[in-house]
Amino acid sequence: MENVLVAGANGTTGKKIVTLLNQSQYFTPIAMVRKESQKEQFEKDNITTVMGDLEEDISHTVKNIDKVIFAAGSGGKKVKEVDQEGAKKMVDAAKAGHLKKFVMLSSMGADNPEQAGDLKDYLKAKHNADVYLKDSNLNYAIVRPGSLTNDKGTGKIKAACSLENSGTISRDDVAQTLVRSLHDDAVKNATFEILEGETLIGEAIDSVS
Template structure:
């Protein structure tokens, strides 16, 4: 049984990911910042651990085999908060994964993070933060996968996506399908040491990287 620490478990994608992992062969551990976020996961029978990306969250890594970083500062925060959470928080999580010998690390990034200078002005601080975190992960020596979705929606998931290292198109994808992709790629050897873009599409998720 693989124990998976979900950083950002209380976020929209994080909550969906916890449910997907709970229904899989993995054992999710929800990292939350506040005690009032704990009961919702306890009701699901999911273990929780307190950890704040702005502080020391090393205790969250005890007995952990894999990490999924799904945290984000949110669309309404300024550049400073984005750097603290999406960049520095992610980098700290990578360093802790190295220290604790984590065997698998999956990063939820964003489409456009590979070329942040080309993004819209309002998004550049966010894309640069994601870019720096992604590059740090690539150089870490960890067994990583980076997932870069397009615009996120709250539509129901379809279990079908468009998937590739570089799609050269823009679009959207439901948060549910993003969560399912994150859970799926944890166990796909061909996803290791790779960066992938995803959008809504016609390919069944279980067919992605299956051959």
């Protein structure tokens, strides 16, 4: 079993990731939370937590960790401090801790933030974080979903290095894709976009690696 740190564990998608990891025969989740009050929801299910604030020093959070999923976000409030610089701090910590893989939850449009209108600052932050990870020499997977919905997941997606049209995808299927991307035989040093689709998640990921 590999220990997987989930940055952003308290978020809507983060909680789904932690649940999937907790059900996995391959991974053990370590939920990174920012507030003491967020620990109980995980600890009642015997899930280990670690305190970490992306605006502070987080080097301690990667102790005894094998891989990381970065699913943290500021909800548009502190895009530079959290979505960009917080992600960079996690990349630095992962490098220092010699982690085996870094899976980044990014966003469609992060390639061209200048064209994004209202989301420009957010996508610029995601873009900068993605570039920093690519340049880190860590083994990585950068997953860029379309607009997130709370619909029930289907276990099927559409995936490509670049998808021509934007669209939606359920948080369930995004979480599944991120967890699948952790595996050693899944994507290596790849960036890909995902939307709802007709291909089983494992097969869709294999097609982009």
